[in-house]
Amino acid sequence: MELSKIYLENCIETLNRMDGDFVDMTITSPPYDDLRDYNGYHFPVEEIASLLYQKTKPGGVVIWVVGDRTLNGDETLTSFRHAITFQEAGFRVHDTMIYAKNNPIPSDCGKRYRQCFEYIFCFSKGQPKTFNPLMQPIKQEKAFKSFRITKVGRNDLEHDHVAPKERKVNNIFFYNVGTSSSKDKIAFRHPAIFPEQLVSDQISTWTNADDLVYDCFMGSGTTAKMAQHLGRRWFGSEISEEYVDIANERLEQFRDRLEFSAAK
Ligand SMILES: C[S@@+](CC[C@H](N)C(=O)[O-])C[C@H]1O[C@@H](n2cnc3c(N)ncnc32)[C@H](O)[C@@H]1O
Numbered sequence: 001m002e003l004s005k006i007y008l009e010n011c012i013e014t015l016n017r018m019d020g021d022f023v024d025m026t027i028t029s030p031p032y033d034d035l036r037d038y039n040g041y042h043f044p045v046e047e048i049a050s051l052l053y054q055k056t057k058p059g060g061v062v063i064w065v066v067g068d069r070t071l072n073g074d075e076t077l078t079s080f081r082h083a084i085t086f087q088e089a090g091f092r093v094h095d096t097m098i099y100a101k102n103n104p105i106p107s108d109c110g111k112r113y114r115q116c117f118e119y120i121f122c123f124s125k126g127q128p129k130t131f132n133p134l135m136q137p138i139k140q141e142k143a144f145k146s147f148r149i150t151k152v153g154r155n156d157l158e159h160d161h162v163a164p165k166e167r168k169v170n171n172i173f174f175y176n177v178g179t180s181s182s183k184d185k186i187a188f189r190h191p192a193i194f195p196e197q198l199v200s201d202q203i204s205t206w207t208n209a210d211d212l213v214y215d216c217f218m219g220s221g222t223t224a225k226m227a228q229h230l231g232r233r234w235f236g237s238e239i240s241e242e243y244v245d246i247a248n249e250r251l252e253q254f255r256d257r258l259e260f261s262a263a264k
Pocket of ligand 1: 009012028030192218220221223237238239
């Protein structure tokens with residue numbers, strides 16, 4: 001496979017050409033529920049899940065960002081159907097995270113609260129081999145004596161323990177959507193781009209430098225940009241020529257700084 005490249009084709013063709021156990025991480029957002037009118041649409045989720053399983057290295061992960069549409073007052077539950085499909089394909093459902101939108105697009109949701117999140121599923125092939133969790137500081141940071149309560153009262157133990165200064169963040173992630181999610185104006189010619197920070201956070205969590213990242217629905221090229229930025233190798237598939245052109249133009253702006261080649 002040629003890397004640093006977006007293949008202009010159905011991802012099934014790209015996946016079929018890959019060796020087995022090839023990719024460290026796939027991060028993608030599928031074209032679910034006919035939610036938007038993309039230029040091309042072909043989405044057999046069972047076949048894609050099964051191919052992704054074959055092509056993911058043991059310990060590798062698929063990060064699958066998906067939501068549900070409400071049709072005639074009834075949620076499609078597409079997200080959960082996908083999770084079950086990936087589990088049946090052999091993956092573990094390792095973590096179900098929430099991508100909460102700070103500024104969701106205003107819409108009349110009828111007799112329900114404003115819809116403001118999507119799921120970020122982490123499907124893993126066995127136990128994930130890499131986990132570099134995002135950390136946050138713990139505010140009250142002070143040394144404390146550890147002790148044991150005995151029948152005769154409190155017994156201080158010999159060693160002082162220092163309270164941890166930071167902890168793993170929770171699995172609800174808040175991101176801006178729309179024009180504040182990327183500085184690349186060209187990306188917004190695509191109707192549904194990832195927030196760059198979401199992709200950056202997930203790639204740095206589940207991979208290390210030089211690992212190989214794939215996006216089977218590359219759209220405007222957010223995964224390519226962030227993978228390159230973080231020093232990961234990458235490639236992708238996108239069925240629409242218009243979006244591949246957008247992605248390549250978007251990546252071209254960074255060519256000098258990021259030193260990569262985005263070819264069609
Ligand atoms: C939700 S968008 C992905 C957007 C992307 N995450 C970004 O940041 O721009 C889904 C994309 O999948 C593409 N697509 C649909 N079916 C495909 C297929 N079978 N193979 C490759 N791409 C496909 C659509 O053209 C669309 O650009």
